[in-house]
Amino acid sequence: MRKARQRDRERCYLCGGPGRIVDHVIPVAEGGSWDLTNLMCICDPCHHTKSRTEAARGRARHL
Template sequence: MQCLREGRTTVGYPVDHIIALADGGTDDDDNKETLCQPCHDAKSAREARQRA
């Protein structure tokens, strides 16, 4: 989980694609992780900006 990599323990809820499907990621389990909602929202916003 991203939060754990940053030293925070939080409840993960949304299952997120590590590499977004829109960026060529797969639906395989090894391309998924749970994120807390703030991390999920921030990652989604970054990905949307990068695609724009």
């Protein structure tokens, strides 16, 4: 995770703001990996929005 933060200079990959969280670009539940290429810094607001979208997709898959 530290390598992703250093690579991204702690900037959100979606909006460019301060990225405090390391997140999977493609969620593990959707086939993403823990590989460094799938990990990016993300800010709290973008993470919240992305998480809601992913949760909605997960619910839709189970219907």
